[in-house]
Amino acid sequence: MSKGLLGCRSASWLGAALLLLNSLLLSVCAVAQETPEGRAKVDGPHVAEFSIDGPIGPATTDYLVRAMEEAEEDGAQLFVITMDTPGGLDAATRDIIKHILASSIPVATYVHPAGARAASAGTYILYASQIAAMTPSTTLGAATPVQMGGAPGQQPPGESPQKGGGAEEEGKEGEEKPQPSGDAMERKVTNDAVAFIRGLANRHGRNADWAEKAVREAATLTAGEALEMNVIDIVAKDQGDLLRQAAGRKVVLDSGEFTIPDNIAELPRQSYEPDWRNKLLALITNPQVAYILLLIGIYGLIFEGYNPGALVPGIVGLICLLLAFYALQVLPxxxxxxxxxxxxxxxxxxxxxxxxxxxxxxxxxxxxxxxxxxxxxxxxxxxxxxxxxxxxxxxxxxxxxxxxxxxxxxxxxxPRIPSDQALVGRSAVVTSLQEDIVLVHLNGEIWRARCDQPLQLGQRVTVVAQKGLTLTVEPEKGE
Structure with a gap:
């Protein structure tokens, strides 16, 4: 490939890359402008509001941990997490639960609005919270471990439910209860999940037997049933109702027993939304985006290897590959x-x-x-x-x-054309005349040529024969 052609292609690649980079920067700026970092913060005691909507992943953990730390510094008296989730990743869920348990501010997790659910990982977070609340027409449960999913475990979701894990078999050890496949690893992860959720239930005085049933049998409950069975503490129609019912309640923190202020419903509320860093992390760790970045990165590096010096495919590919690897190292x-x-x-x-x-x-x-x-x-x-x-x-x-x-x-x-005749009849331009050496430009390449007639720089010639890498040319008619 000639330098001229390579230069054109490199310029095209560079233009496309700059356009892509510009679009990315504009997107990041737009996300940053939407970030409520410039919101007016409430001075003094207040209720801090957070939200979990969708699968729980690394971005969810990053958002909650940062926001809860910020809210604590701002003087929050109660954390309220509004939740609607189908489940999430084990590592992300455990990180959130650790932060809730270690928090010096009580956490109320509220399954809301109507039609929302706290499935799988959401059930664990609900059990870990100092106050567990649901709105009518919501559900929780189905906490059976799945492959690296909502709870620590690897049991495929299509397996038949575990038997004998509910309150009717109270007192039996987890190891004695039959597993669907008898696989040792499945027994380990299921029993680990049972011990984990029972510990959370016992910490806050909730129904540990039903919690075990939710893990072993994928049991579920409605809001009313959960309140009746002591799985949750409150059924509230809205957040104002939740705060009124939470006022004066005693909860257990790491530091000991804590009483929620009687005037908690009268305190101002401050919403803590994800900032641009959380949104960017959520975008990168989205499996679809991570997959596309991975493919762009792989193809970019491969094309750079086949076409050394193009630079842009390699640069774009390397950036995308690094972003993809960052996402994949926090995804299972x-x-x-x-x-x-x-x-x-x-x-x-x-x-x-x-x-x-x-x-x-x-x-x-x-x-x-x-x-x-x-x-x-x-x-x-x-x-x-x-x-x-x-x-x-x-x-x-x-x-x-x-x-x-x-x-x-x-x-x-x-039709097959012999290689020594492929250029015959083509037009070329004389680019150099040095003693007996004549160079012509043909098809984006520089060729050595010879001619029985005198030539001039820039003159157009026609190829009449080819021998190896040397062309025989003659001036075009009219030149």
Whole structure:
């Protein structure tokens, strides 16, 4: 490839990269402008409000920990976490629970609005809170461990429920209760989850037997049933009602017993929303975004390797790959899936540079799809790579392979031209005349040429013969 052609391609890559970078910066600035960092803070005692809406992941933990620390410095008397979640990742859930248990300010977790749920990881957080509250028409439970999901465990969600884990078998040890598959690891993680949630229940005087049933049998309750069975403390129609019912209650903190102020409902409320850092972290750690960044990074580095000096594919690929690795190190990934994705990308790119009549390309697409399905190792809703996204990428890759195969087929149907005649009849331009050496520019490349007639710089010539790397030329007619 000539320097001129390489320069054009590099310029195109650079322009596209600058446009992409500019769009990213504008997006970050827009997110920062939406951040309520400039909100008017309440001076003195107040009720701090937080929100968990959706799957619980690293960004949720970062947001809650930062916001609770800030609220404590601002003088909050009570933390209220409004929650609606299908579950979340084990590590993120445990980090949130540790912070709730260590908090010097009581935490009231409120499942709200109507139709919301505290499933899986949400049930653990509800049990860990000093005050557990729900609004009517909400549910909790289904806390059976899933693959790296809402509670610490690895049991697939499709398995039949555990039997004998409820209040009717009170007093039995967890190890004596049958597991669905008899697998030792499943017994370990299930028993660990049972011990964990029973400890949380006993700490706050709640129904530990039903908590165990929620883990072993994936049991669920409505708000009214949960209050009746001493699983939660309050059923409130709104946050004002919650605060009125919480006033004067005694709760257990690490420092000892604490009484919630009688005037808690009269205190001003301060909402602590995620800032731009939390929003950016949530974006990067979204499995769909992490997956796309991973693919861009892999392809960028591969194309840089096949075309050294292009720079932009390598730079963009490296940045995307670093962001993807940051996201993947806080997400539960399957390394076999990651290896298959890398292998698939290599095979697809290899097909472009070393046509194998589709063998490499088809193998690459298959490896890419299988690896993509395996990549995120969890069954938590919202924390897996979308099947639609995988299908779209596989479809684009398949169409690219089909187009390549069609191009290869057309090339075989064309008449074969001997290599020493491929340039005959082409037009070139004289670029250098030094003694007996003549250089001409042809097809973006510089060739050595010879001519029996005198030539001038910039003169157009026609190739009449080729021998090796030397062309025989003659002036074009009219020159």
């Amino acid at each position: 990934i399957n390394y076999a899936g990651l290896a298959l994705i890398i292998l698939g990308a290599l095979l697809i790119v290899a097909e472009v540079f070393m046509p194998s009549f589709g063998a490499l390309g088809i193998g690459g697409v298959i490896a890419l799809v299988i690896g993509s399905v395996m990549l995120i190792d969890t069954d938590v809703p919202g924390m897996r790579v979308s099947r639609q996204l995988i299908g779209a990428i596989a479809g684009v890759s398949g169409l690219a392979m089909l187009g390549l195969l069609m191009a290869v087929g057309r090339s075989f149907r064309k």
